[in-house]
Amino acid sequence: xxxxxxxxxxxxNRDTPFYDLANRPSRLxxxxxIVKLIAKRxxxxxxxxxxxxxxxxxxxxxGYNGAPANKEHCNPVICDTSKACSRVTHAEANCLNFxxxxxxxDYIRQSILVITHQPCLKCAELIVEAGIREVHYLTPYRLHxxxxxxxxKGVKVVxxxxxxxxxxxxx
Numbered sequence: 001x002x003x004x005x006x007x008x009x010x011x012x013n014r015d016t017p018f019y020d021l022a023n024r025p026s027r028l029x030x031x032x033x034i035v036k037l038i039a040k041r042x043x044x045x046x047x048x049x050x051x052x053x054x055x056x057x058x059x060x061x062x063g064y065n066g067a068p069a070n071k072e073h074c075n076p077v078i079c080d081t082s083k084a085c086s087r088v089t090h091a092e093a094n095c096l097n098f099x100x101x102x103x104x105x106d107y108i109r110q111s112i113l114v115i116t117h118q119p120c121l122k123c124a125e126l127i128v129e130a131g132i133r134e135v136h137y138l139t140p141y142r143l144h145x146x147x148x149x150x151x152x153k154g155v156k157v158v159x160x161x162x163x164x165x166x167x168x169x170x171x
Contacts, residue, residue, distance in 0.1 A: 027057055031114045032138060032160065038062050039116045044088045045074040047117065051091040053099050055111040060103055063094025091115065092123040096130050105131065112136065118159070121145040128153045136160070 025033075031054060039050030043066035053061040065088045067074065074087060092115060099108050109131035117139045119127060124146030127135060134156040141147075150157050 028114075028136065031059075031136075034059065035062075035114050035116050036138075038064050039091070040064075041066070042091070043067055043074055049091040049115065049117045051095040051113060051115045053095050053108070053111045053113055055103070055107050060107065060111065061095050061099035063091045063096075063098060065089065065091045065094070090120070090123050091117075092119055093126055096126055096132075100130070108132065117141055118144075119146040119150070121149060124149040128155065134158070 031052060035050040035052050037050070038052065039048040041064045042048035042050070047065070049065045051063045052059050067087055068089050071087070092113065095113070096108070099111075111132060112134045113127060113132050113136070115135065115137045118137045118141040119135065120141060120143065127150060132155065135150060136158045138160050140159070147157060
């Protein structure tokens with residue numbers, strides 16, 4: 001099999017394949033795979049983060065963290081990877097900025113944000129301001145202020161990280 005989720009073909013007759021739908025990946029699994037692929041475009045030396053905005057089960061925007069347009073990308077000479085990076089625009093910000101230029105605010109408010117990493121406080125503020133009501137992420141972040149803000153503002157937060165223990169109130 002080329003991919004782990006590739007279906008075993010079962011034939012009802014000689015001409016018509018019938019796929020084993022029991023092993024079909026969920027839309028969320030596909031979205032997680034896509035967001036991890038988008039994160040590979042990151043130009044940050046510290047972390048590769050990706051984000052996608054899903055409206056009615058369709059991707060309407062994507063973003064990854066990296067230097068702003070026409071600025072030098074991260075490199076060991078100008079970046080201290082032991083500290084938080086102040087040079088890059090975060091994946092969530094890139095994703096929401098593009099969406100706000102192209103789609104009406106109602107589309108964005110009805111969308112789900114899928115991210116490779118738990119959002120920081122600044123990104124959580126952007127998410128709340130945009131009116132996003134649901135966020136999914138894979139990797140926890142060392143600081144939990146962003147997660148606490150999202151939960152306090154009533155944003156549904158879902159993680160697929162097995163060892164993640166989200167903090168904050170559960171409004």
